[in-house]
Amino acid sequence: MSEATKATNIVWHPGNVNREDRQRILGHRAATMWFTGLSGSGKSTVAVALEKALWDRGIVSYILDGDNIRHGLNKDLGFSPEDRTENIRRIGEVANLFTDAGVMNLTAFISPYRADRDKVRALMQPGDFIEVYVDCPIETCEKRDVKGLYAKAREGKIPEFTGISAPYETPTNPEIVLKTGDLSLEQSVATLLSYLETNGYLKKA
Amino acid sequence: MSEATKATNIVWHPGNVNREDRQRILGHRAATMWFTGLSGSGKSTVAVALEKALWDRGIVSYILDGDNIRHGLNKDLGFSPEDRTENIRRIGEVANLFTDAGVMNLTAFISPYRADRDKVRALMQPGDFIEVYVDCPIETCEKRDVKGLYAKAREGKIPEFTGISAPYETPTNPEIVLKTGDLSLEQSVATLLSYLETNGYLKKA
Known part of the structure; x- marks a missing residue:
């Protein structure tokens, strides 16, 4: 094979396989389900339960959370307003990927700032960003205090703790509101699955 | 349902669904195939062709490249040595996710620095990082110059251009060497598929 022929072989083919092709293999329409809410409101718990429910249907999903982001991609960031904004920006970009x-x-x-969440929404295509407001009264979150964080925050040992010494800005127009103080975990998952089915992300079970 | 019962429902269940579970649905063992080499060596071209070959087997893969990273997650980074290092660090973390x-x-x-690539390797579990050295003589890359970048670099219009005014550090122990100056695109893809089959990432076609 001549050099010319070989060089011709090596030509940029943009996007031979596209998102639709991938979704055809995977059997669903992809999206980012963006859980936002106070510490202890149940974001991770609901996400983990949803992940299992999706897996039971043969759907692969992936959770991005503090464990795999704050110790990795964003380990250079703290909890100042600027760093929280950069934290959410990067997570939004990864979610988009x-x-x-x-x-x-x-x-x-937690993603406490409305502007940060809205920037992620704006980054994505319509329908790709599903904002799930995990709406649980702070009294309930604080009573649970699974990680003991509220107690430490009240003692001033954690600065800029959302809901205590830093603001949480309630979503104005989320796709889904989950009142986890009232709903059981099963009910929360059912609500999410129903949304995904009704809006064409998943085939009905 | 009492508050106590509800609160009990909302308990952290770490990793109900794990990587092995996901791989069982997807039908392969995942990995990061890390293409490194000069501009114009054929990294993207080979990756795109491999993506298509994998798709033909029902395997979903995803390409991380300048188009979707430099314009998104890493749009705050330039091409200084520090920024290149941070660029590769973040890409490594995303690849790991x-x-x-x-x-x-x-x-x-391009990922020109050995230390940066080795840090990504160290981040990952054994077998998760497959370094693919796209080994093409700079004369060939420059002759192709698909994007006209070498010409601009020679004119000094692009500072810190790898191979011209910035170093490229050859991999010392890559899993795969692809001599794209000698191989056709089909031969390159066949080499990669063969590696993936032989090493248990893919079932034999």
Whole structure:
């Protein structure tokens, strides 16, 4: 094979395989389910239960949360307003990549600032960003205090703790509101699955 | 349902669905195929062709490249040595997330510094990082100059251009060497598929 022929072989083919092709293999329409709410509101718990329910249907999803982001990609960031904004910006970009890859992804971060969440929404294509407001009264979150964080925050040992010493800005127009103080975990998952089915992300079970 | 019961429902269940579970649905073992080499060596071209070959087998893969990373997650970074290092660090973390999600992911970045690539390797579990050295003589790359970048670099219009005014550090122990100056695109893809089959990432076709 001559050099010319070989050089001709090596030509940029943009996007031979696209998102729709990937989704055809995966059997669903991808999206980012963006869980937002106070510490202890149940974001991770609901996301983990949803992940299992999706897996039971043969759907691969992936959770982005503090464990795999704060210790990795964003380990250079703290909790100042600027760093929280950069934290959410990067997570939004990663979520967008996962969505483009065709993977249903669930993000579980307090993400307290409305402007930051709206920037992620604006980054994505219509329908790709499903804001799930995990709406649980702070009294309930604080009573649970699974990780003992509220107690430490009240003692001033954690600065800029959302709901205590830093603001949480309630979503104005989320796709889904989950009142986890009232709903059982099963009911929360059923609500999410119903949304995904009704809006064409998943085939009906 | 009492508050106590509800609160009991909302308990952290770590990793109900794990990587092995996801891979079972997806039908392969995930990995990061890390293409490294000069501009114009064929990294993206080979990655795109491999993506298509994988798709033909029902395998979803995803390419991380300058188009979807430099314009998104890493749009705050330039091309200084520090920024290149941070660029590769973040890409490595994202690749690690994709691998954990069970998705075969292909990264196509010059990634000129050995230390940066080795840090990504160290981040991942054994076998998750497949370094593919796209080994093409700079004369061939420059002759192709698909994007006209070498011409601009020679004119001094692009500072810190790898191979011209910035170093490229050859991999010392890559899993795969692809001599794209000698191989056709089909031969390159066949080499990669053969590696993936032989090493248990893919079932034999």
